[in-house]
Amino acid sequence: MVSVMKTSANVFSIAILAATLALPGARSQTTASIPHLEKRGATTQLIVDGHPMLMIAGELYNSxxxxxxxxxxxxxxxxxxxxxxxxxxxxxxxxxxEEGRYDFTLVDGxxxxxxEQHVHIVFLWLAAWKNGVSSYPPVWVxxxxxxxxxxxxxxRPTTTLSTFSSALREADAKAFHALxxxxxxxDTxxxxxxxxxxNEVGVLGASRDHSPAAEQAFAGQVPEQLMSYLTTHKASLNDELRTLWDANGAKTRGTWTEVFxxxxxxxxxxMAWHYARYLQAIAAAGKSAxxxxxxxxTWLGGGDTPPGNYPSGGSQPRVIDIWKAAGNSLDMQCPDLYASDFSGWTSRYHRPDNPLFIPETNGGSTGAANVFYAFGEQASLGFSPFAIDAGxxxxxxxxLSLEKITQGRDELAASYHAIAQIEPFILTGQQSGDIHGFVLSQDHPMVDFVMHGLTVHVSLDQIFGNGAKSGYGLILExxxxxxxxxxxxxxxxxxxxxxxxxxxxxxxxxxxRFxxxxxxxxRRLNGDESDQGGYWRFDQREVHIERVVLYEYK
Incomplete structure (x- = not known):
């Protein structure tokens, strides 16, 4: 079906966008059945048709x-x-x-x-920016x-659109609202x-935009809205942001260089403030519909890598608070997590004010392991390797050869099928906090958890000299x-x-299995399969689902 619609040039104004920017995003259509985020017990979960769900997901190639x-x-x-x-x-x-003519044939299809396959969708609105550049706007833009x-x-001008354009923001918002x-x-x-x-907004090639509008804004005062937020939330700010602010005198007003x-x-x-304000406006326009x-x-930048080598202004952990100060129409800032320190990055994005969702990450054997940690230890809403349709x-x-791609997909699928079977238990464990996930290696061969008066000691399965070089999983009570x-x-x-x-x-x-x-x-596992009753073991050859019952003795 082709759905084509015309809108006048005055459907939205920047004033209307600004008025909706601080709203939670609900209007008269809001009902309990619309997918939404909800605090349940110890965590925030995605609620669909009244029930929590995990997004056991994958992201397609771009095209x-x-x-x-x-x-x-x-x-x-x-x-x-x-x-x-x-x-x-x-x-x-x-x-x-064409400006004002909307075609939703592809969306409907x-x-x-x-x-047909009972699969859900998360749509990625690739509009003004993707990976810090502007390849997806219409040609008329x-x-x-x-x-x-x-x-x-x-x-010199680049091909990247400037976030300081009110005309761009309004045009982008109109299209997103129509969608x-x-x-x-x-989608009833x-x-x-x-x-x-x-997608992964920010300036590439420099730490900030030097267009005339950007230069004028940079010479001006830091907005009162941002300073008020930082002052009110100072105790909970990201350590790096707070330290930078303190090092420059913790001023409550001034220009950007005076304050930071x-x-x-x-x-x-x-740049984080101005990209955040732009995206908050787009989200507000969409949520009003x-x-x-x-x-x-977020395209992550690690260590001392200068901004501009990654998109400067994206929601890096050190500037998440800037993004939070800009509005609340965006529910989460999320990492595109390809870095090796999976646990470190997830913990930096999983905050009391920011539920964790991983929209892009590694698949294959790496993803097959990390998905257990994401759901079990960090209460992630979802886990989504990129290029899931490879091969x-x-x-x-x-x-990578096609054989290697297929092998990696099979490993990820084994983890996904196990998680799908125990999804209700994972969701309950996330709510109660009685769940832990882990990834083990020869460099990190063991981890301990405390669960209801017990120390739960998890280690690589190295019984009988047939030692596993890696292991992963989750445990819940x-x-x-x-x-x-x-x-x-x-x-x-x-x-x-x-x-x-x-x-x-x-x-x-x-x-x-479930x-x-x-x-x-x-099978009832005993003897060698439990090291004569000494350990609860998970064979290294394939993913297992198992239940254990303990007893007490003196």
Missing amino acids: SSSSLDYMKPEWKQLADMGINTVLTPVSWELVEP LIAQAR KRDTQRFPRVIIDG MEHLRTV DHTVLMMQVE GDSARADEIF YPLPMYNN MHGDTWPG ESPGHFLGAGKGFRVSFTPRDTKAPEVGIASIDEG DNGTWIAG
């Missing part, structure tokens, strides 16, 4: 979903992997090929194809450099769960003395923390 014919054979393969949610672009250039000015670096109005009308069964607003110093870090804060959860994603058309990824686990390559022992308490032993270990929520027991 896959631009053709329904290309996508048609992929959906079943994705569903067969255990995926319940697909992240896929919907681009401004295809939605509004993707939703229909996803429904790209051509009009007077109305839509560009980022200036070293005195959200359309989704509200056509909530196939679409969330929206990503833009004359450095690339001050430039980054300046249909208030789905919305987030932005589905016989194509390869640079440096179903009830006192009853634990459920999933993963491979590790073993578990239990010790009372109170030295006066009775000792604990393993009463039984059962492997099995079929539509019903436990189907397999």
Whole structure:
């Protein structure tokens, strides 16, 4: 179906956008059934049709979903992997090929194809920016450099649109609002769960934009809204941001250099504020039509890497508070997490005011391990490796053979199928806090958790000299003395923390699976499979789901 609509040039004004910027995003359409984020127990979860869910997800190649014919054979393969949610672009250039004319043929087709396989969608609104540059706006935007000015670096214009353009913000917001109005009308069964607003925004090649409007803003005062937020939240600010502010006198007013110093870090804060204000406005415009959860994603910069080598102004951990100060229409700032320190980065984004969602990350064997940590230890809303459709058309990824891609996809699918079976238990464990996830290696061979008076010691399974080189999984407590686990390559022992308490032993270990929520027991594991009752073991050869029951003795 083609859905084409015209709008006048005055549908939105910047004044209207500013008025909606601070709203939670609800209007009269809001009901409990619309997908939304909700605090439940110890965590925030995605609620769909009244029930929490995990997004066991994957993101497509950038261009896959631009053709329904290309996508048609992929959906079943994705569903067969255990995926319940697909992240896929919907681009401004295809939605509004001519100004004021909207074409939702592709959007409707993707939703229909996803429904056939009972798979959900998260749409990625690729509009003004993707990976810090502007390749996805319509050509009528790209051509009009007077109305839509560009980022200036070293005195020369770039192809990247400037966030200081009110005309750009208004045009982008109109298109996004039209898309959200359309989704509200056509997606009554909530196939679409969330929206990503833009993609990895920020300035590449310099620490800030030097266009005339940007120079004027940089010479001006730091906005009162930002200073008020920083002052009110000073005790909980990111340590690096607070230290920088203190080092420059902790001023409560002044220019950007007066408050934050004359450095690339001050430039980054300046750009973070202006990108955040832009994206908050786009999200507010969309939510005024249909208030789905919305987030932005971040190209991470590590260590002392100067801003501009990564998009300067994106929501790095040190400037998340700047993004929070800019409004609340964006529900989350999220990491595109390809870095090796998976646990460190997830902990920096999982904050009391910022639920964790991982929209892009590594797949294959790395993803097969990290997904247990994300859901089990960091209460992530979802986990989504990029290029999830690699190899589905016989194509390869640079440096990887089709055989290697298939092997990696099978490893990830094994983890996904296990997690899908125990999803209700994971969600309950996230709410109560009685769940832990882990990734083990020869450099990090063990970890301890405290669960209801017990020290739960998890280590690589190295019994009988047949040592695992890696292991991963999660453990949750179903009830006192009853634990459920999933993963491979590790073993578990239990010790009372109170030295006066009775000792604990393993009463039984059962492997099995869940079929539509019903436990189907397999082998009763004893003898060598439990090291003669000494350990709860998870064989390194494949992912297992197991239950253990403990007993006390003196």
